[in-house]
Amino acid sequence: MLDPAPPSNLRLIAIPRLAANGRWRVEAMRALSEPMLLWVTKGQGRITIAGSTRGYTANNAVFIPAGVMHGFEVGPQVFGTAVFFGKSCDVILPRVPHHLRIRETHAQQELNITLDAILREMNSTTPAHDRATRHYLGLLGVWLERQVDKAGDEVKRPDAAHRLVARYSSLLERNFRSGMGVGDFAGALGVTPTHLTRCCKLACGKPASALLQDRLIFEARTLLSETRIPVGQIAGALGFASPAYFTRAFQQKTGKSPSAFRKEP
Incomplete structure (x- = not known):
């Protein structure tokens, strides 16, 4: 039995491009119909998720499930990658938002390597590139699950x-x-x-x-x-x-x- 293909509308987009047609597209409160991961590699700003605002800096990973209202600042010095998983994504992902500060260098490198691999396979025409994309996407889900678990003790229960x-x-x-x-x-x-x-x-x-x-x-x-x-x-x-x-x-x-x-x- 063949492995299922990755979501047809999976996209990896450079964060500055999200605001290319107007900063209102990212700063205004809205929800998406698909999960999203923001990986910030440079810069800082504020992000509001489900009505709560906090600052973000370099090496922050922010996961936002489908249907969760959010908005974030994208200044000229903010760089990184936004992963849009697509509506049909069946990779195991968190059910609630997470704002993760990735302090360990090896964890930062692991994520960068995984995102590069996903993008490379998505743009490839070599045999089995769809399957490779899906497997790397699964590794991204595993990375996210492990980082959420690692950050568990640091997360404050909302008042x-x-x-x-x-x-x-x-x-x-x-x-x-x-x-x-x-x-x-x-x-x-x-x-x-x-x-x-x-x-x-x-x-x-x-x-x-x-x-x-x-x-x-x-x-x-x-x-x-x-x-x-x-x-x-x-x-x-x-x-x-x-x-x-x-x-x-x-x-x-x-x-x-x-x-x-x-x-x-």
Whole structure:
């Protein structure tokens, strides 16, 4: 029996390229439909995962499962690789996010060698390159599992505030198109809007309303840049009360009207 092929939409992309068409594509809060691993080899910045913000530096590996809301800074001095595993990936991967600081040189080298091997086999035309890609991808999963296990004693259990914000970010990701406001989300979580906002500021430095607005405007930018759906329909699909209200919110966040943003190259 032949080994199954690697995911058809597996991609390895240099981190600077992620922001090539606008830093909003990586900095805004959003979730992906596939798992992702960020391997930072140079530079530093901040990353927000499930509503909690922390700094990242060189030799940090950040794993983000599908469906987890996140956003991160990509400055001009940040380098590394982003691995997008694809929706069909059946390699064993963690079920929760992990931010790993890889201090051991041999572990850093092992990851670099594995990523280079995956990329080489993906771009190869030699026999069995698909199988080789899949096996190296499996080794990447093993490396990640071992590093998560090694870091287990260092990981702090999130406090009540961070757990609430994680629940909020998950609920927001599932319902941001519904027209729900912060008060609606707070009610669904069994807390007051004031308490939810206080916890969000503690966890990521932003109020709950900013996380909601960030997610909505990211989706709007994506639809405007990648589809020809009329602005009014986008407004309705994202739960805005009217196209005019959507336009005001979009312009306040981006400095441009939806139509002007769409015309940009």
